């Protein structure tokens with residue numbers, strides 16, 4: 001059982017500190033984590049703003065560039081001259097075309113934003129292409145552009161308006177150098193100086209150039225990933241993001257990464273946690289006023305807009321947080337270690353304390369039991385003598401409960417008035433710091449007395465009397481024993497009447513009283529006749545019974561104050577205070593006649609026998625001037641002897 005308790009305490013000692021430390025530290029770490037997340041969100045926001053700025057700037061620059069080309073006077077002039085050239089000067093026209101082509105070739109070759117430039121007349125026929133070498137690719141199907149979206153849309157636009165083919169639509173790629181790159185077609189109408197519509201210029205925007213600039217701008221943070229998706233969920237960057245690294249321009253990102261798509265699709269801007277990454281995104285529409293540069297309106301196909309530009313950053317985990325700050329880890333381990341060590345120390349020390357406490361309690365219980373049930377009484381009194389403490393033994397002697405006594409009665413009240421003085425004296429001594437003892441009689445609840453010896457001392461604290469400490473010994477039994485012994489010393493054990501010694505002691509008292517009061521006092525000597533014969537006939541035991549029965553017969557004939565004593569084997573004497581000789585003779589005669597007339601039952605084993613006794617008596621008066629009983633006894637014996645001599649069963653008075 002103690003082992004199980006110790007194990008339980010050890011378990012608690014480990015668990016409670018762990019819980020306490022965790023509940024203290026975890027909120028701190030949580031706040032730390034939250035602040036890390038806040039800074040991550042802020043970082044994502046900054047990256048997103050940088051991306052947006054980069055995207056806006058690059059598109060604006062690209063569009064401005066496209067407009068600048070469309071508004072080149074050489075281009076306008078050449079297209080205007082096309083109509084006239086047919087009529088006026090074919091040679092000049094061809095010369096202009098050559099110059100323009102060279103110029104545009106140079107322009108496009110040195111500008112990585114665009115992969116090609118195509119000049120188209122109002123009928124959709126290609127007039128010029130730069131660079132000339134770049135004539136391959138999925139969208140190059142000859143020189144007739146009349147049915148293309150970029151021509152049809154741009155052919156009806158106003159000056160400075162632009163049409164942008166949605167990126168990813170029909171997945172346009174072109175061979176650029178040795179690479180196949182995605183392109184986006186940008187077209188704008190061309191007007192001459194008179195405002196007449198002269199054709200359309202098509203520029204293929206190098207989408208890789210644009211998006212790599214975007215990615216570079218947004219990859220300020222090494223672990224950041226850039227996302228650009230159109231309204232249909234198509235991936236608009238030329239590179240994927242981990243783990244979708246194989247994703248390429250035009251891939252169905254909505255299907256490949258449904259979690260990202262779902263998070264971004266529902267709102268225009270915001271942030272979400274996807275795949276342990278913090279995703280922040282916002283909506284971009286290149287057709288809006290915000291993207292305008294020198295252009296008028298920008299047109300495209302509604303179904304592909306707006307785009308979603310986003311950035312994703314890996315969320316910090318508890319592990320990464322701790323790994324980053326190893327001091328926190330060490331602090332945590334140290335704190336847990338100290339807390340658990342303290343807990344274990346507490347478990348063992350509390351177990352030890354518990355054992356000590358139990359031992360102390362056992363000891364206190366034993367002491368209390370000793371105090372309460374000691375064979376003697378214990379009590380404590382305050383300065384006024386009021387009981388402030390009393391053990392069960394003394395309460396039992398008195399017959400009271402502790403509620404009745406303690407704090408309510410003074411000890412003096414429990415002592416008989418006759419012995420109170422003894423107590424008062426002893427109590428004063430004790431109050432004066434001296435040992436005190438008193439032999440008193442206690443009054444019990446039922447009116448009995450209990451003779452006790454009280455031994456007390458004072459308890460002082462800081463020189464001040466606090467209370468007494470008394471031990472009470474019950475002397476009642478001793479007294480009773482003493483009484484019994486005294487009685488035994490004075491009585492005859494067989495018959496229970498007084499013995500010769502008591503007769504002599506008492507005779508001295510009675511003689512002096514008789515002398516004092518001048519009263520007569522008499523003595524009768526009695527001897528059973530032929531008692532030897534009874535012993536011989538019926539045995540010694542029957543003889544004893546006869547002696548006992550005889551004393552009862554005689555005692556019944558006497559007064560209270562008369563003293564019947566056995567002075568020998570079958571010899572008795574009666575001291576009769578305040579009795580004259582003649583009256584004593586009458587008493588003797590009454591005894592003689594009653595004994596002679598009273599049969600005594602002498603029981604034997606199988607039969608019952610009635611015995612008849614006679615007694616001889618000698619009577620004398622005790623003279624007041626006699627020193628002791630001896631002369632009177634002698635006179636009575638002489639009378640008795642004469643009675644025997646005269647034939648027994650008679651009274652002889654010997655006046656002396």
Ligand SMILES: Nc1nc2c(ncn2[C@@H]2O[C@H](COP(=O)(O)OP(=O)(O)OP(=O)(O)O)[C@@H](O)[C@H]2O)c(=O)[nH]1
Pocket residue numbers: 494527528529530531532533535539540541542543544547568569570644648
């Ligand atoms: N049973 C019994 N007998 C006792 C006791 N004390 C004395 N006796 C006997 O009493 C008898 C006394 O005998 P005696 O002195 O000869 O006198 P008696 O037989 O009474 O004759 P008389 O006195 O001459 O009439 C003796 O036999 C004693 O043994 C006693 O305590 N118990």
